[in-house]
Amino acid sequence: MKRIACVFPGQGSQEVGMGKAMYEAYPAVKQLFDEADEALGYSLTRLMFEGPAEELTKTENAQPALLLNSIAIQRVLQQEGVAPAMTAGHSLGEYSALVSAGALDPMEAVQLVHVRGKLMEEAYPTGMGTMAAVLGLSQEEIEEVLRDFDGELAVDLANINCPGQIVISGTKEGVDKASDQLSEAGAKRVLPLNVSGPFHSRLMKSASDDFADHLSETKIYDAKVPVYANVTASPVTSAEEIEKLLVEQLYSPVRFQQILEAFVEEDVDAIVEVGQGKVLSGLVRKVKRRMKTFSVQDPESLQAFIDWYKEES
Structure with missing residues (x-):
């Protein structure tokens, strides 16, 4: 079986219409979207499919939207027998990676990043x-x-x-x-x-203090596969360590280049971007030009990846 690493996009990749084709094609995706709407108390699905863009772009909406889209696609991949050897995400995407690795419950993660987005918006005066x-x-x-x-x-x-x-x-x-x-x-x-706002800087320290309280009330499990943390660029599986690093992540730099370099050293056959856009696939090619990459974001790109994944080596 092929050895892959899955990476998950962060804020900035959101786009009106995201997830709609997958929602219409796969019952597992529709189920997750419906559960998320219920958990949040408003229709995130409608916002993702119809906009308006300025509302979807708000941090408190963009974060759960991107996470939901990624974990729904990951659910379909899982049903197809795809099992990554390791995962990582860019900033917000780290939460998708943790859900994929079994460290966070999907609906708890959706609610958690909704709160995270609000705290990040409120941490520093708008425009300053x-x-x-x-x-x-x-x-x-x-x-x-x-x-x-x-x-x-x-x-x-x-x-x-x-x-x-x-x-x-x-x-x-x-x-x-x-x-x-x-x-x-x-x-x-x-x-x-x-x-x-000034994300991933010392100016987010107040948000991290408030976020730590919310995080302490969230059930975190040991990850089933290594998740490479933004803060350290190193693999982590311990629930206790995951919680500590998620708090630090708000005010620490995202070391994504080092994470990708680590994946290359792990000799994976491909790095697969799961979710909206192709930003991370582009970063992979800047780190290792010949690394095989896939961007899985709709039924067509998902099938193309599955065909490659299941073909005989």
Whole structure:
């Protein structure tokens, strides 16, 4: 049997219409979507299928929508006999990875990330914090520029995505000033991101404290397969360790490049992106150009992957 790693997308991949084709094609997907609507007390399904986009993009809606879409597709893969050797997710996607690994109950996870989204929105005044993608500089070069950014100019590394693509996060004033200095230091481009807050920075510490209370009330199980944590880029299976790292994840950088490098070292036959979009598949190719990738997000792409997975080696 082929050896695969599954990765799950995070916030930013949401799109109106997501999940609709899978919902109409597979009873297991419809069942999960219906259960999620009941658990949340509103029709997330309608919001995903019909929008409006600005409502779906709100953190408190985008997070459960992306998670629900990913875990529903993963449910179908599971029914087809697909068993990943390891999993990981990008930021929010880590929750999908944990559901896939049996560490979180699907409906508890949907409710949990809905709360997580609200806390992240409320953690810092709207418009006062932001993020930007820095292209063409190394982690060390960016850290050198950010060394003195503190207080009202606080800026941190947020996402280490792939060689030459790192996201910074912090106060609006700090990110604006850092962007200018990073351009002067040789960055090819510094692109402001359309986000509502300074995620994965020290400014999220208050949200993490509140979130820890909610997380302590959620049943977390030992993972059945290793989940590579955003905070450490290392495999974790212990329920206690998972809980600790999910709290830290809110204010720590996402070490996705290191996770992908670890997967390559584990000699997997393919890395499979489960959920909306192809962002993570693109990052895989930046880390290891020849790595086989699949993006499974609708019945056609799912069947193409299943055909490959089940063919004789």
